[in-house]
Amino acid sequence: MGHTSRTLRPDAIVLPDGTLQRGAEVVIEGDIIRSIQPWSSTDRNERGAILSPAFVNAHSHLEYYDLKGKLEGLAYWDWIRELTRIKDTRHRDDVQRAAIRAALQNRATGVGAIGETSDWPVSGEAIRQAELQGRIFQEIITVREWDSPSKRIQTRSEWAKQQAEVSTLPVHLSPHATHTVSPSVLRQLASSGEPQSIHVAESRFENEAFQNGSGPIADLLASVDKDFRPTGTTALGYLGELGCLHPRTQIVHACSFSEEDVLLAGATGVTIAHCPRSNINLGCEIAPIAKLRKQGVKVGIGTDSAASSGEIDMFAEMRAARELSIERGQPLSFEDLWCMATREGAESLWLPRKWKIEIGANPRLMLVHGVETLEDAITSSPRVQLLQ
Ligand SMILES: [Zn+2]
Secondary structure, three states, X not given: OOOOEEEEOOOEEEOOOOOEEEOEEEEEEOOEEEEEEEOOOOOOOOOOEEEEEOEEEEEEOHHHHHHOOOOOOOOHHHHHHHHHHHHOOOOHHHHHHHHHHHHHHHHHOOEEEEEEEEOOOOHHHHHHHHOOEEEEEEEEOOHHHOOXXXXXXXHHHHXXXXXXXXXXXXXXXXXXXXXXXXXXXXXHHHOOOOOEEEEEOOOHHHHHHHHHOOOHHHHHHHHHOOOOOOXXXXXXXXXXHOOOOOOOEEEEEOOOOOHHXXXXXXXXXXXXXXXXXXXXXXXXXXXXXXXXHHOOOOEEEXXXXXXXXXXXXXHHHHHHHHHHHHHOOOOOXXXXXXXXXXXXXXXXXXOOXXXXXXXXXXOOEEEEEOOOOHHHHHHHOOOEEEOO
């Protein structure tokens, strides 16, 4: 870390609550904001731009970028079955090349840090090339090895180690979803106390399976687990009973959350990744984001994979999140959306940097060009530029 000092004089800066302060300059030493004060000079290289913390993509799968546009028009269950069928037929080099393009596209849309869920050992290299920060969650799925998962866990542990070396980011073994990992493995992974990211309540089928033992997920569980019995709980309640909900658990999706799930999320301190375009395209229910935030839950915005959400674009995600929140009758403001895509996203992934423009903080920064308000920015997908 150098200690060179520089001064940025944009038209406006985004404050931690998502409001804009106009006419301010920011003095940075190394990575740390030392001062925020009125413009001290008319010499402004950042004229015409808003200065903001960089975006944080709270949930991503770089390794499905090659499948963009190839699985369109399918609802959740048909989509996930088709993805499962197609993903292992691909060649590793193609997947690697596409993942690198996806990581660079994240940068182009202003993403400085990412919560990457990896099922192949190639995300680490993509993240290294795009110089992204964040975390990698090395995904564990034990559907095919329900009663003897140790070999699979061992391979994934080795991949995790390799990816940590390549990317220099922390890599954590993580369960894929409530219904694709056996309860004993869910318990075992949670007991590490490390950060985890898990898909929960993406569809209503998880709740149907655990509550009543009905629906396609119940059928899947019955076929792999001779001891499967419905627990009478929601999918989130099931994880709670297994001891899997703690303040280092990121819940991805939360579409089919009940009122009790919202309270349970607040009480256990889990965080949420909201993936609005993916949820719309797969016909999922609308996640109760405003209610969760009211309970103090940190919610980040994620692009999920290009196989469900299309081209990587954080502005398009914010527009979709706003649309869904209005449809649910609990509208998120433009300030809310910007906070979720930046500071709150960083908090939802427990990033070590203080991701806000405040004296003493050290966010990655970006310039948003050619717009005067955050509403304009969210509406228009403007040009952005990462500064470090
Ligand atoms: Zn996902």
